[in-house]
Each structure stands twice: as structure tokens, then as C-alpha cells.
Amino acid sequence: QVQLEESGGGMVQPGGSLSLSCVASGFPFMNYAMSWIRQTPGKPRELVAKITPSIGDVEYGNPAKGRFTISRDNAKNTITLQMNYLKPDDTAAYYCFAAEVKYYSGRYHYTGLEYWGQGTQVTVSP
Numbered sequence: 001q002v003q004l005e006e007s008g009g010g011m012v013q014p015g016g017s018l019s020l021s022c023v024a025s026g027f028p029f030m031n032y033a034m035s036w037i038r039q040t041p042g043k044p045r046e047l048v049a050k051i052t053p054s055i056g057d058v059e060y061g062n063p064a065k066g067r068f069t070i071s072r073d074n075a076k077n078t079i080t081l082q083m084n085y086l087k088p089d090d091t092a093a094y095y096c097f098a099a100e101v102k103y104y105s106g107r108y109h110y111t112g113l114e115y116w117g118q119g120t121q122v123t124v125s126p
Contacts, residue, residue: 002026002115004096009120012086016124020081022096022117029077030054033101033108036070036081038092038122048094049081052108053101063089086124093119 008020020036036048047061049070058070069082079096096117101108 004098004115004117006094006096006117006120009094009122011123011125013126014087014124016086017082017084018086018122020083020094020120020122022079024077024079024096024098027098027100027115029098030074031100031102032098033110034070034072034079035097035099036079037095037097038090039095039119040092045095046092051079053103083122086122088124090122091124093121095119 003025005023006020008018010018012018022034030053033050033052035050037045038048039045046063048064049061049068050059051057051070051072060068067083067085070079072079083090098115100111100113102111
């Protein structure tokens with residue numbers, strides 16, 4: 001059974017920090033690129049950060065650059081998102097997302113097999 005269990009959401013004041021974690025099970029973690037995606041009601045989903053399986057390349061969405069850091073621990077099947085200098089605009093549901101990839105011809109290729117977590121709410125408010 002595939003599971004992506006997020007934790008660490010909550011309410012924080014502007015300028016504060018939160019750390020989100022996602023523990024994966026039920027699939028071969030090392031074959032998956034892992035991402036944090038966020039969504040606010042009425043707005044499209046937005047990439048926060050992504051990290052590849054073994055090379056560890058990272059990609060950040062524009063709102064996250066310079067403030068958030070994604071990391072993965074392949075031994076623990078876990079990814080973490082450290083969020084600093086949080087703003088009210090960061091208020092959203094944050095989802096852990098797993099996408100299977102295969103590496104060949106010098107880059108990762110997505111197979112189309114994907115999993116989503118249930119989401120954890122982050123609220124930034126005075």
C-alpha cells in the first residue's frame with residue numbers, strides 16, 4: 001500500500017519558520033523524484049520544490065527561492081522542506097508528490113506513475 005504521510009504543518013507568524021516532512025512507503029523510494037506542491041483555494045497548484053532520486057538535483061518554484069530548502073534521506077524514505085521567512089502568501093495546503101523516473105540519455109524521464117499525499121495545511125498569519 002502506497003503511503004505519503006506529511007507532517008509539520010501549522011500556523012506561524014510572518015517571518016517564522018516551519019519544517020514539513022513526508023515519509024514514503026509502499027514503493028521504491030529511490031526510483032522517484034519527490035516534490036512539494038502547494039495549493040490555495042481558487043488558484044492552480046504550484047511547485048514549491050523538487051528533488052531527484054540519487055543525484056539530488058533540486059528545483060525550486062519562484063516563491064520558494066532563497067527561503068525554502070528541500071532535502072531527502074533515502075535511508076529513511078523521507079523528504080523535508082525547511083521553510084524560513086514565511087509570508088502570508090505562503091498560506092496553502094502543501095502536498096507531498098512522488099513521480100517515478102528513469103535515468104537515461106543523461107537526464108531523468110518521467111514514466112507517468114505518480115502518488116500524492118493527503119496534504120498538510122500551512123497558515124501564515126499575524
